[in-house]
Amino acid sequence: MNDESMKISSELWExxxxxxxxxxxxxxxSLTFFQDGWRRLKANKxxxxxxxxxxxxxxxxxxxxxxWPYTYKAQNLDLANIPAVMDTYPLENGKNIYxxxxxxVVVMDSKGNLEGLAESGRKDMIGKKNYFSVDGxxxxxxxxxxxxxxxxxxxxxxxxxxxxxxxxxxxxxxVDYFAQNGGGxxxxxxxxxxxxxxxxxxxxxxxxxxxxLTEQVRLRNHTYLLGTDGLGRDxxxxxxxxxxxxxxxxxxxxxxxxxxxxxxxxxxxxxGGELDNIMMRVIDILDSIPMTLYVILIMVVVGPGxxxxxxxxxxxxxxxxxxxxxxxxxxxxxxxxxxxxxxxxADTKRIIIKHLIPNMMGPIMVNIAMQIPSAIFNEAFLSxxxxxxxxxxxxxxxxCNDALAGIYVYPYQMVFPAIAISVTILTFNLFSxxxxxxxxxxxxx
Amino acid sequence: MIRYIIKRVISAxxxxxxxxxxxxxxxxxxxxxxxxxxxxxxxxxxENIKAKYGLDKPLIEQYGxxxxxxxxxxxxxxxxxxxxxxxxxISSGFxxxxxxxIWASVLVLVLGIFFGIIAALRQxxxxxRVLMILATLGATIPSFVFATGFLFVFSKILGWxxxxxxxxxxxxxxxxIVSALFSLAYVVRLMRTSTxxxxxxxxxxxxxxxxxxxxxxxxxxxxxxxxxxVVTYIGPMFAALITGSFVxxxxxxxxxxxxxxxxxxxxxxxxxIMGITVFFAVILVICILVVDILYVLIDPRIKYQ
Numbered sequence: 001m002n003d004e005s006m007k008i009s010s011e012l013w014e015x016x017x018x019x020x021x022x023x024x025x026x027x028x029x030s031l032t033f034f035q036d037g038w039r040r041l042k043a044n045k046x047x048x049x050x051x052x053x054x055x056x057x058x059x060x061x062x063x064x065x066x067x068w069p070y071t072y073k074a075q076n077l078d079l080a081n082i083p084a085v086m087d088t089y090p091l092e093n094g095k096n097i098y099x100x101x102x103x104x105v106v107v108m109d110s111k112g113n114l115e116g117l118a119e120s121g122r123k124d125m126i127g128k129k130n131y132f133s134v135d136g137x138x139x140x141x142x143x144x145x146x147x148x149x150x151x152x153x154x155x156x157x158x159x160x161x162x163x164x165x166x167x168x169x170x171x172x173x174x175v176d177y178f179a180q181n182g183g184g185x186x187x188x189x190x191x192x193x194x195x196x197x198x199x200x201x202x203x204x205x206x207x208x209x210x211x212x213l214t215e216q217v218r219l220r221n222h223t224y225l226l227g228t229d230g231l232g233r234d235x236x237x238x239x240x241x242x243x244x245x246x247x248x249x250x251x252x253x254x255x256x257x258x259x260x261x262x263x264x265x266x267x268x269x270x271x272g273g274e275l276d277n278i279m280m281r282v283i284d285i286l287d288s289i290p291m292t293l294y295v296i297l298i299m300v301v302v303g304p305g306x307x308x309x310x311x312x313x314x315x316x317x318x319x320x321x322x323x324x325x326x327x328x329x330x331x332x333x334x335x336x337x338x339x340x341x342x343x344x345x346a347d348t349k350r351i352i353i354k355h356l357i358p359n360m361m362g363p364i365m366v367n368i369a370m371q372i373p374s375a376i377f378n379e380a381f382l383s384x385x386x387x388x389x390x391x392x393x394x395x396x397x398x399x400c401n402d403a404l405a406g407i408y409v410y411p412y413q414m415v416f417p418a419i420a421i422s423v424t425i426l427t428f429n430l431f432s433x434x435x436x437x438x439x440x441x442x443x444x445x
Numbered sequence: 446m447i448r449y450i451i452k453r454v455i456s457a458x459x460x461x462x463x464x465x466x467x468x469x470x471x472x473x474x475x476x477x478x479x480x481x482x483x484x485x486x487x488x489x490x491x492e493n494i495k496a497k498y499g500l501d502k503p504l505i506e507q508y509g510x511x512x513x514x515x516x517x518x519x520x521x522x523x524x525x526x527x528x529x530x531x532x533x534x535i536s537s538g539f540x541x542x543x544x545x546x547i548w549a550s551v552l553v554l555v556l557g558i559f560f561g562i563i564a565a566l567r568q569x570x571x572x573x574r575v576l577m578i579l580a581t582l583g584a585t586i587p588s589f590v591f592a593t594g595f596l597f598v599f600s601k602i603l604g605w606x607x608x609x610x611x612x613x614x615x616x617x618x619x620x621x622i623v624s625a626l627f628s629l630a631y632v633v634r635l636m637r638t639s640t641x642x643x644x645x646x647x648x649x650x651x652x653x654x655x656x657x658x659x660x661x662x663x664x665x666x667x668x669x670x671x672x673x674x675v676v677t678y679i680g681p682m683f684a685a686l687i688t689g690s691f692v693x694x695x696x697x698x699x700x701x702x703x704x705x706x707x708x709x710x711x712x713x714x715x716x717x718i719m720g721i722t723v724f725f726a727v728i729l730v731i732c733i734l735v736v737d738i739l740y741v742l743i744d745p746r747i748k749y750q
Contacts, residue, residue: 296706297471300710377587401589425585426581
């Protein structure tokens with residue numbers, strides 16, 4: 001035996017380089033499930049922007065009504081149907097006037113702060129002229145041209161030939177229009193004639209003290225940010241209240257959905273056996289019924305209103321959640337930590353609440369986020385067909401419904417709520433997609 | 446196969462029975478009865494009317510009569526529209542909804558499958574991005590916004606279509622397009638995802654490797670397999686489209702069944718509500734049943750369970 005070979009060479013006893021000691025060290029802090037998901041979510045720009053927009057809408061919906069000068073039901077019938085942006089005529093005294101589609105005159109200052117209706121004077125029904133006085137100035141709104149043109153158009157409709165064409169020379173307003181704008185067509189289609197009548201012609205001639213006002217200034221409505229509705233209520237605050245309703249419905253429906261769906265699914269999945277079988281058959285049957293139909297029927301039973309919408313949506317929307325949760329539970333309950341909990345004597349309730357649900361939070365959260373826009377969508381739909389929120393309360397669905405009657409004359413009343421609802425649903429959808437990618441990548445398709 | 450069909454038919458019948466029972470319970474749960482609000486001072490008259498509609502009998506008897514009548518296709522008399530049966534009212538409105546539904550379904554399937562495949566083949570190219578943005582918008586914007594937007598542009602500004610009613614074929618253009626949009630957006634996404642899935646499969650590589658022309662690969666191998674998820678969606682979609690979209694019928698002023706349903710609810714016409722609900726449910730269940738059976742025929746991999 002060679003003693004030399006048993007000897008450990010002295011260089012092996014040398015201390016390690018300081019860097020080598022760190023090789024095994026965990027450099028970064030360990031992340032919990034939520035920190036990890038949040039990190040991934042933050043990297044997703046679309047989802048982050050959507051989240052910020054949702055936050056802005058939510059905070060706005062809560063805060064704005066506190067300081068806004070109008071309430072959702074304060075009416076001012078004088079100032080009904082005033083749009084957000086108006087083509088106004090400036091007067092000599094610094095005031096501006098706006099002629100409404102009913103040929104009345106609204107007075108405002110040069111910045112667009114509304115001052116009210118102009119004092120109405122004589123109405124010349126035969127000459128088609130309305131007279132008003134603004135601070136001593138006499139304003140005359142002459143709508144005879146348009147009303148003449150409408151009459152001419154009516155007679156054109158009778159003269160139209162089989163091809164749908166009409167002679168320009170038959171109607172004075174068409175002759176005048178082409179004389180002003182060039183283009184000397186002899187025959188045009190009836191559709192074109194109607195288009196010129198409705199969209200291209202100057203409707204009124206406004207004179208002030210005998211002089212015709214030709215200069216027009218486009219002014220923003222400084223009194224009502226988005227204009228007023230048919231009863232002179234501030235459209236902006238009504239949309240804000242609509243946001244309150246929609247968000248309340250969305251969050252509460254998601255909450256009920258969470259409570260019912262999660263526990264139903266967890267109980268079915270965990271207990272299993274015959275009970276699971278029955279509970280799943282019930283879900284199959286519920287699933288084959290169109291949910292909207294049942295939301296409507298429940299609404300009929302409990303009566304329209306915010307609470308019943310939330311109830312109806314919450315009671316019918318949990319089916320998908322129950323399915324997802326049951327699937328998760330079926331896989332989770334085979335794992336050791338559940339067995340360990342059973343061995344230590346935890347009862348079913350404790351296992352479901354303390355062990356199973358926290359381990360499924362990812363899919364549950366994602367599914368809730370997806371149900372919120374769907375609930376908002378349904379609320380708008382129900383309110384639109386007249387089964388949801390009732391007057392004077394406003395929701396985006398009822399606002400759109402109210403605007404429907406006057407859509408051709410006051411399209412802005414439809415446009416703003418429509419934008420609000422579309423943006424909200426879109427951002428919720430994009431956000432829930434991001435949430436899914438971050439917290440539950442398996443669901444990604 | 447026969448056993449599978451019988452099994453499916455029985456479960457469909459159970460579903461319909463369940464829906465009918467639930468509807469019955471819900472309708473009976475509404476406080477008061479349809480005549481309590483009417484100003485008929487004489488209680489004798491009210492009693493007589495109740496007797497006429499069978500409302501004086503015990504609930505269980507009413508339920509039995511309800512099931513019996515419905516099973517024989519008799520949906521009862523409308524409470525509010527004097528002298529009309531529910532069957533009359535449904536058959537007056539349903540043809541409009543059916544026509545719109547069929548055309549909308551055709552539109553959804555043709556365009557949805559076509560654009561879905563295009564998007565998958567040009568994955569992450571401009572056309573794919575544009576289609577996906579459009580599909581997202583289509584699933585986001587509510588149909589009443591689309592419907593009014595459509596009317597505003599094509600009826601008010603361009604004057605191409607009538608703004609109200611369905612007197613000629615032009616009146617159907619708007620309703621068909623608007624009711625198709627939501628499902629179209631969904632089908633495009635579905636078709637894109639499943640086509641991408643199929644394109645990555647080994648058998649497609651094999652098909653290409655043995656030198657099949659591209660159109661044959663697409664038509665015989667890709668399409669046939671990628672279309673399967675869409676087939677499952679056809680059932681509920683078709684049912685939803687032909688039972689009429691409430692919103693579309695309201696905006697376009699079509700006297701279809703969706704409109705009738707909303708009105709029956711607003712008028713509290715309970716027999717009509719019950720009749721139309723069950724009618725909807727039957728159509729839905731039948732559509733799902735037919736598609737399920739078709740599915741087994743199309744996809745031999747699926748076992749009849």
